[in-house]
Amino acid sequence: MKPLALFSALVLLMACQPSGDDVKAGERPASYGLGHTPTAAEIAAIDIDVNPSGVGLPAGQGTAATGAVVFAQKCAACHGPKGEGIEKNPKLVGREPAAGAVFAADFKQTKTIGNYWPYATTLYDYIHRTMPLSSPNSLTPDETYGLVAFLLTENGVIPPSTTIDAKSLPAVKMPAQKQFVRDNRTGGATFK
Amino acid sequence: MPSGVLGERSPFEQPALAPLNVMQGATSTPLHKLRGTITPSDLFFQRHHNGIALVDPSKYSLTIHGLVDRPLRFSLDELKRFPSETRTYFIECSGNGRAAYRGAKPEMTPQDVDGMTSNAEWTGVLVSTLLREVGPKPSAQWMLAEGGDAALLSRSIPMEKMHSDAMIAYAQNGEPLRAANGYPARLLLPGYEGNMSVKWLRRLEAISEPNMSRDETVKYTDPLPDGTSRQFSFVMDAKSIITAPAFPEKLSGAGWWPITGIAWTGRGKITRVDVSVDGGRSWQLAEIVGDPQPYAHTRFQYMWKWDGKPATIMSRAHDETGYAQPTLDEFRKVRGKGTDYHFNAIRSWNVAADGTVGFGG
Numbered sequence: 001m002k003p004l005a006l007f008s009a010l011v012l013l014m015a016c017q018p019s020g021d022d023v024k025a026g027e028r029p030a031s032y033g034l035g036h037t038p039t040a041a042e043i044a045a046i047d048i049d050v051n052p053s054g055v056g057l058p059a060g061q062g063t064a065a066t067g068a069v070v071f072a073q074k075c076a077a078c079h080g081p082k083g084e085g086i087e088k089n090p091k092l093v094g095r096e097p098a099a100g101a102v103f104a105a106d107f108k109q110t111k112t113i114g115n116y117w118p119y120a121t122t123l124y125d126y127i128h129r130t131m132p133l134s135s136p137n138s139l140t141p142d143e144t145y146g147l148v149a150f151l152l153t154e155n156g157v158i159p160p161s162t163t164i165d166a167k168s169l170p171a172v173k174m175p176a177q178k179q180f181v182r183d184n185r186t187g188g189a190t191f192k
Numbered sequence: 193m194p195s196g197v198l199g200e201r202s203p204f205e206q207p208a209l210a211p212l213n214v215m216q217g218a219t220s221t222p223l224h225k226l227r228g229t230i231t232p233s234d235l236f237f238q239r240h241h242n243g244i245a246l247v248d249p250s251k252y253s254l255t256i257h258g259l260v261d262r263p264l265r266f267s268l269d270e271l272k273r274f275p276s277e278t279r280t281y282f283i284e285c286s287g288n289g290r291a292a293y294r295g296a297k298p299e300m301t302p303q304d305v306d307g308m309t310s311n312a313e314w315t316g317v318l319v320s321t322l323l324r325e326v327g328p329k330p331s332a333q334w335m336l337a338e339g340g341d342a343a344l345l346s347r348s349i350p351m352e353k354m355h356s357d358a359m360i361a362y363a364q365n366g367e368p369l370r371a372a373n374g375y376p377a378r379l380l381l382p383g384y385e386g387n388m389s390v391k392w393l394r395r396l397e398a399i400s401e402p403n404m405s406r407d408e409t410v411k412y413t414d415p416l417p418d419g420t421s422r423q424f425s426f427v428m429d430a431k432s433i434i435t436a437p438a439f440p441e442k443l444s445g446a447g448w449w450p451i452t453g454i455a456w457t458g459r460g461k462i463t464r465v466d467v468s469v470d471g472g473r474s475w476q477l478a479e480i481v482g483d484p485q486p487y488a489h490t491r492f493q494y495m496w497k498w499d500g501k502p503a504t505i506m507s508r509a510h511d512e513t514g515y516a517q518p519t520l521d522e523f524r525k526v527r528g529k530g531t532d533y534h535f536n537a538i539r540s541w542n543v544a545a546d547g548t549v550g551f552g553g
Contacts, residue, residue, distance in 0.1 A: 126405070
């Protein structure tokens with residue numbers, strides 16, 4: 001091929017190619033190159049969840065005794081001095097009714113930590129992220145561990161002397177855990 | 193009168209959310225004041241776990257981390273630079289219908305009965321598009337979604353849903369999200385119970401097992417008569433409600449009246465709606481108005497020649513899986529009188545000889 005013809009062919013070939021990195025309709029690049037890699041500190045600042053294995057639990061500890069003090073100061077105004085609930089603010093303490101079927105039969109039966117919460121780690125996760133309602137996400141790890149210990153003790157789940165920390169909390173078995181089952185609805189003709 | 197900065201409603205039309213001043217609860221859509229299928233953004237129902245978050249869009253970010261190869265943080269502007277999708281979806285609170293189920297009263301409006309469902313056109317980026325950027329590891333079977341509101345609401349979502357049609361929505365009915373609906377960006381999970389479409393979404397963490405957050409264990413689980421509690425009951429099953437005639441409407445006399453309402457299903461498309469004018473003894477096929485979209489409110493109507501005698505009118509939705517709305521008796525038997533969520537039994541309205549209409553349960 002003569003140099004001029006080669007040059008012309010190259011120009012023609014290039015004209016048929018997408019310019020730069022643009023992609024044809026319906027095609028996508030491997031990455032759009034947006035966003036930045038968050039630093040470990042940036043992730044740690046918002047990665048607050050705690051799971052049933054205990055992942056996410058911080059250092060610190062508490063007992064029913066230390067928790068009782070925090071509860072009286074920061075929780076009792078809404079939930080009652082013994083976690084008995086005030087008006088719409090939920091009752092937290094009580095093992096009765098224990099049988100799961102009563103909840104389906106009667107909506108006036110109260111679900112408490114002792115009769116309905118399936119995982120003890122959820123207490124830490126929820127109290128720390130959500131309570132108190134007026135200043136959520138403000139409790140220290142020690143305050144939160146104390147409240148968890150106090151509430152588990154009041155519900156008769158742990159002995160009063162138990163120290164609750166990152167090691168002991170995931171080991172606490174909740175009375176209601178066995179009643180939870182996964183969704184079995186799949187659509188179709190049968191109502192479940 | 194001259195034009196203003198916003199196109200206000202006619203002063204003759206005063207639709208309103210109710211109840212007001214809710215911090216930990218729901219305020220409902222006036223379904224009986226609406227026609228068609230789209231819920232105007234200011235009438236979209238709201239469910240708050242600790243008030244409405246006011247998020248500065250310049251400070252907003254979404255972080256995707258956990259079991260991924262490349263954790264990434266996106267600004268709002270960056271989310272908007274990805275290819276977008278625009279789709280119409282309903283969002284329904286899984287507690288929708290609870291008050292009507294537990295204590296039906298004739299003077300309940302469609303807003304009181306089932307106003308915690310609304311339908312909008314959403315625009316955003318598919319989560320699957322973002323997952324290509326971060327590269328989830330094979331062990332990442334779930335994602336924890338967390339809001340930036342005062343409740344820091346968190347829910348675990350199966351990775352399969354995130355890969356299919358989950359969306360990060362930043363626009364609602366053609367404009368940025370309303371503050372109460374998650375401004376500047378929320379998760380949107382078509383067909384799933386509303387609270388999982390986490391508003392003011394601040395992070396998604398790829399995880400191997402569900403987190404067992406309070407709102408997927410203690411709340412949003414269904415106690416059943418056999419003593420078990422059904423967990424991860426994400427999908428909202430088929431449902432319908434007549435929005436006219438309904439309380440507080442009064443029919444002015446015998447003659448032709450349209451029986452109209454909305455039907456929807458979290459399992460895809462509504463395929464059929466039946467209407468009964470004799471308390472469920474016989475059923476007629478209603479007309480589906482327009483082209484039903486999957487996971488969206490679908491309008492139905494049935495032209496009824498009322499003879500002026502007392503009548504009980506009902507609607508029954510069917511979806512593409514062959515599912516039909518259960519009767520109230522069937523629902524009570526299978527789920528129990530005290531069950532807590534997913535109330536989708538057939539609703540009825542009693543039309544009296546004087547034309548007044550009351551909710552019949």
